Amino acid sequence: LNDEFRExxxxxxxxxxxxxxxxxxxxxxxxxxxxxxTVTKSVDNHVYEIDNIPVVDIYKQYLGSELSENLLSIGNGxxxxxxxxxxxxxxxxxxxxxxxKSMYMAGNIRTGDEVKLGIGDADLILSSAPKTYNKLKKNPxxxxxxxxxxxxxRFMPKSINxxxxxxxTLAPVAGFYTYGEFFHTxxxxxxxNHSQTILAxxxxxxxxxxxxxxxxxxxxxxxxxxxxxxxxxxxTSKDLDDMKNNIDNLVKERTIELER
Numbered sequence: 597l598n599d600e601f602r603e604x605x606x607x608x609x610x611x612x613x614x615x616x617x618x619x620x621x622x623x624x625x626x627x628x629x630x631x632x633x634t635v636t637k638s639v640d641n642h643v644y645e646i647d648n649i650p651v652v653d654i655y656k657q658y659l660g661s662e663l664s665e666n667l668l669s670i671g672n673g674x675x676x677x678x679x680x681x682x683x684x685x686x687x688x689x690x691x692x693x694x695x696x697k698s699m700y701m702a703g704n705i706r707t708g709d710e711v712k713l714g715i716g717d718a719d720l721i722l723s724s725a726p727k728t729y730n731k732l733k734k735n736p737x738x739x740x741x742x743x744x745x746x747x748x749x750r751f752m753p754k755s756i757n758x759x760x761x762x763x764x765t766l767a768p769v770a771g772f773y774t775y776g777e778f779f780h781t782x783x784x785x786x787x788x789n790h791s792q793t794i795l796a797x798x799x800x801x802x803x804x805x806x807x808x809x810x811x812x813x814x815x816x817x818x819x820x821x822x823x824x825x826x827x828x829x830x831x832t833s834k835d836l837d838d839m840k841n842n843i844d845n846l847v848k849e850r851t852i853e854l855e856r
Contacts, residue, residue: 611797619735619796621728622779623759624684625721626790628677628712630658635709641687641701643676646711650697658713668692672747675790676705677714681781686714686790688747702747702789703776716790718752725759726809728794732766733806738798742771745790749773759792762809767796 633654637644646654655667659674668691675686689699705711732740742760749756763769777793779786 613799615799617736617798617801619732619737620780621731621794622683622777622788623721623724623728623792623794624686624790625724626675626677626684626686626714626716627720628684628714630713632710632712635705635707635711638705638707638709641704642693642698643689643701643705644696644698651699652692652697655713672750672790673716675714675747676701676711678705678709678711681783681786683779683781683786683788685786685788688789703787714790716751718755721748721752722755722758725762729762729766729809732763732794732796733804733808735796736798736801736803737767737796738800739796740767740769740771741795741797742769742792743774743777743794744771744792745777745788746773746775747790748792751790763794765806766804767798 633646635643635646636648643651645651649657652667655674659667659670672688675688677684677686679685685703687701687703687705689701691700692698693700740763742763744756744759760769760771777788777791779788779791779793
C-alpha cells in the first residue's frame with residue numbers, strides 16, 4: 597500500500613513456483629493419560645459433556661478439588677487430546693460457563709470424538725527439537741518459518757526459545773507465537789493447539805552437510821524419570837482401554853444372548 601497505514605486488516609501471500617521446495621513438520625510433546633472418554637455433547641468449540649458428565653466435573657474428578665479451584669490458571673497444562681488423520685491434536689479451554697459447567701475450547705471438538713486428558717513436561721517437549729532438526733536437514737532449506745502456540749510459551753517460559761535456537765543453524769528463522777496453528781497434511785489442513793508448526797522453503801536444491809543434533813536435556817535425571825513415567829502412563833492407558841473394550845464386548849454378547 598506504499599505509504600498508507602491501516603489499523604485493521606489482513607495480509608495474504610501466495611507462493612507459486614515450479615522451483616520451490618516446501619518441507620513442513622510439527623512438534624507436539626503432550627502425553628495422553630487415563631482412560632479414553634467420549635465427547636457426548638458438543639457444538640463447535642463449546643463442549644458440554646464427556647461421557648454424559650459436565651466437562652468441568654471431569655476436570656475436577658481428575659485434578660482434585662484443590663487444583664480445580666484454579667482451573668482457568670492451570671488448565672493450559674492439561675488439554676484434551678484426540679487423534680485425527682493420524683495426528684495428536686490438543687484442545688485447551690478458553691473459558692468456563694458456570695451455569696452448566698461447560699467449556700469453550702480453543703478449537704472445535706465434535707460430538708463422538710474420543711479424548712484423553714494430556715500432561716506436558718518441558719524436557720519431553722524439548723527432546724523433539726533435535727529430531728525435528730535432523731529431519732529438516734535432509735532437505736534443501738533457505739528459510740524457516742516457525743509458529744508456536746502461546747500456551748506452549750506459558751507452560752515453559754524459560755526454555756521455549758531452545759526449540760527455535762537449534763533451527764538457526766539450518767537457515768534464517770522467522771515466526772511468532774500463535775493462538776492456534778495450521779498444519780497441512782497430504783489430505784487436508786489441520787487446526788492445532790499447544791503445538792509448534794514449522795514451514796521450510798528453498799528455491800535451491802542444495803542440501804547442506806550437517807551433523808546430527810544431539811538430544812537436548814535440561815535435567816538428565818528428571819528427563820529419565822519423565823521418560824519412564826511416560827511409558828508407564830502409555831501402557832496403563834492402553835490397559836484401561838483394553839479393559840473397557842473387553843467389558844463392552846462382554847456386555848454386547850450378553851445382550852445378544854438375552855435378546856435370543
